[in-house]
Amino acid sequence: MxxxxxxxxxxxxxxxxxxxxxxxxxxxxxxxxxxxxxxxxMQTFGFGxxxxxxxxxxxxxxxxxxxxxxxxxxNKLGIRNVVLIAIGCAALGSAIGAMTTxxxxxxxxxxxxxxxxxxxxxxxxxxxxxxFAPEKRGFPLGIWAMWVxxxxxxxxxxxxxxxxxxxxxxxxxxxxxxxFDIVVGIVFVIFYREPEKPFQTEEDQHAGKADFKRAxxxxxxxxxxxxxxxxxxxxxxxxxxxxxxxxxxxxTTLVWxxxxxxxxxxxxAICAPLCGKLSDWLKTRKWVLFFALCGGxxxxxxxxxxxxxxxxxxxxxxxxxxxxFVPSIIWAATPDTVDPDDVPxxxxxxATTQNLGMFVGAMFMGNAVAAFGWATASYAxxxxxxxxxxxxxxxxxxxxx
Numbered sequence: 001m002x003x004x005x006x007x008x009x010x011x012x013x014x015x016x017x018x019x020x021x022x023x024x025x026x027x028x029x030x031x032x033x034x035x036x037x038x039x040x041x042m043q044t045f046g047f048g049x050x051x052x053x054x055x056x057x058x059x060x061x062x063x064x065x066x067x068x069x070x071x072x073x074x075n076k077l078g079i080r081n082v083v084l085i086a087i088g089c090a091a092l093g094s095a096i097g098a099m100t101t102x103x104x105x106x107x108x109x110x111x112x113x114x115x116x117x118x119x120x121x122x123x124x125x126x127x128x129x130x131x132f133a134p135e136k137r138g139f140p141l142g143i144w145a146m147w148v149x150x151x152x153x154x155x156x157x158x159x160x161x162x163x164x165x166x167x168x169x170x171x172x173x174x175x176x177x178x179x180f181d182i183v184v185g186i187v188f189v190i191f192y193r194e195p196e197k198p199f200q201t202e203e204d205q206h207a208g209k210a211d212f213k214r215a216x217x218x219x220x221x222x223x224x225x226x227x228x229x230x231x232x233x234x235x236x237x238x239x240x241x242x243x244x245x246x247x248x249x250x251x252t253t254l255v256w257x258x259x260x261x262x263x264x265x266x267x268x269a270i271c272a273p274l275c276g277k278l279s280d281w282l283k284t285r286k287w288v289l290f291f292a293l294c295g296g297x298x299x300x301x302x303x304x305x306x307x308x309x310x311x312x313x314x315x316x317x318x319x320x321x322x323x324x325f326v327p328s329i330i331w332a333a334t335p336d337t338v339d340p341d342d343v344p345x346x347x348x349x350x351a352t353t354q355n356l357g358m359f360v361g362a363m364f365m366g367n368a369v370a371a372f373g374w375a376t377a378s379y380a381x382x383x384x385x386x387x388x389x390x391x392x393x394x395x396x397x398x399x400x401x
Contacts, residue, residue, distance in 0.1 A: 012193060013131030017140055019191040021147055023083050024124045026181050027116035028151030030090050031059055033097075033173055034110065035240045036156035036258050039247050040163055040170050045103045049244065053366015056240040058107050059114035060362070062089070063355030067118030070351070071126075071212075071344040079127045080192050082119060084185055089115035091181035098174035117358070120147070121351030125331050126344045130195050138285075138332045142276020145328035146269045152239060152323075153265030160243075160258030215342035216349070223396025224330055224337065225353035227293075227389045231326045232354050233361030234300050234385035238319075239264075240362045242303070245374060250309050260312045267320025275328040285333040286400040292329065293389045295321030300382035304374045322386075327354075333400060361385075 034041055034056055042052055066086075073082050093112030100106050124144055132140050159173045215221065239261070246257035279288045299318035306315060330350055338346045361381075368377035 013128075013140070013195070015191060016131055016193060017128050017143060019188050020083075020124050020127045021144060022184050023087060023188045023192075024116075024120040024144070024147035025151055026087055026090050026177075026184050027063075027114070027120050028148040029155050029180065030094060030113040030177050031117065031148075032151055032155035032239075033159060033177065034059070036159045036243055036261060037163060037170055037173065037254075038241070038244045039254060042244075044170065045106065047103065048370065049241070049366045050370040051103075051366070052244070053240070053363050053369075055107055055110060056362035056366070057359045059110045060117060060236075060355045060359035061111055062115040063117030063119075063121075064352050064359060065118070066115060067122055067351035067355055068348040070119050070122040071348040074123060074126060074344055079123050079194070080189070083123050083188060083192075086116035086119040086123075087181050087185040087188070089113070091178050091185070094174050094178035094181060098171045098178065114355075118351050118355045121354060122344060122347045125334070125347045127192070127194075129335055129343060134335070136280065137335070138276040138280035138328075139273060140276075141332045142273040142279075142328045145272040145276065145324070145331050148327065149265050149268030149272055149323055151265065153262050153269045155262075156243065156258040156265065157255075157262035160255045164254045164258075211339070211342060212345050215338045215345040218337050218346075219396055220337045220400055221334065221346050221349060223392050224334055225350045226392050226396070227289075227326070228330050228350050229353040229357040229360075230385040230389045230392075231293075231296065231322070231330075232357030233364075234296065234382045235323055235326075235361075236358040237361035237365035237382065238300070238303055241365055241369065245304055246309065246312075249374060250307065252309050256309070260309075260316070263313065263316045264319035264323065267316045268323030271320040271324025272328040275325040276332055279329060279332060284401055285329050285336070286397060288325065289329040289333070289397075289400075290390070290393055292321055292325030293386055293393060296326065296386035296389065297383060300378060300386055304378040304382070330354075336401070 038052055042048065070082060089112050093109045097106055097109035100109065124147065125141065128140055128144055129137055162168050162173055163170050242261050243257040246252045246260060247254055275288060279285050282288065295318050299322045302315060306312065334346045334350050335343045364381055365377060368381050372380065
């Protein structure tokens with residue numbers, strides 16, 4: 001069990017946010033390796049975009065398998081132990097990936113690395129929320145929502161620099177994430193704490209144990225989960241194939257392409273806490289989410305259609321709105337849809353749909369590109385995802401404030 005502090009009134013909640021964020025960062029940092037270095041990985045193992053889609057998609061399998069059961073694992077093992085198991089899987093997967101020359105073993109390594117994606121979505125939000133009053137959770141959970149966006153900001157340009165500019169083998173990146181995972185695991189063990197007295201409203205004080213049935217009967221929770229599914233299906237499909245599109249279709253260098261991918265991550269990282277703060281200030285999650293979904297429609301309509309590399313510096317604004325606003329609002333709104341003790345269950349559901357969306361998006365996009373080309377694949381796969389999100393928004397979130 002984690003050591004507990006005296007009160008949530010302590011500023012230690014921000015320390016918990018920091019170390020939990022670092023632990024969460026390990027998952028997308030591992031995720032970004034193949035998406036950023038896709039041209040190099042395809043050349044090394046000798047496969048095309050269709051197989052690349054499966055390699056990317058396999059990363060998310062354990063993510064969506066583990067996400068929902070994580071709520072139960074947290075009850076039995078505690079947040080600290082669950083997070084350490086996820087980090088351990090990531091470290092093991094990184095080591096195996098660095099040492100193999102066999103594509104099947106490489107796929108297995110990606111399967112292991114992906115364990116943390118689903119687990120951290122649930123454990124991270126569940127660790128942070130009790131430290132902050134409900135009306136003030138938007139900003140800290142908005143910072144937490146940066147865990148994927150910030151990785152996509154830092155990692156692609158870092159990995160591209162290591163492989164392209166420093167001319168080091170791609171395995172260097174895999175060993176680097178292995179060491180990073182181990183160090184972060186140690187830091188998390190030392191500094192993570194649970195509050196002795198979580199922030200509670202009068203309603204919270206009379207709450208009992210988590211009730212899966214009660215949580216899953218909530219239609220707004222399912223609506224948020226399905227929006228997360230389609231959002232991540234589109235958004236992560238773009239992340240998975242962006243460097244491939246830029247290098248193969250627009251003839252950019254790998255360093256330039258990974259720089260654009262990182263710029264998109266910067267936009268998402270800035271927009272996530274900004275969105276959380278904005279939704280707190282406006283006192284509405286609902287209409288901020290609607291704005292983000294409209295941005296997603298515009299983003300998917302142009303990202304694989306634009307023929308001019310320089311215009312991608314403008315497209316990154318749309319990437320920030322879709323990639324930063326949507327996850328921030330989903331994580332901030334989810335606790336509001338269920339009873340306080342059911343929050344881990346609710347987080348488990350949205351984390352499951354998030355990771356399932358990542359898996360489906362990567363798999364379908366790779367095959368769609370191979371079969372129809374970039375433009376047709378975009379309008380057949382990506383744009384409809386956000387249009388469906390808008391339909392779900394109006395049907396399922398009418399009572400969301």
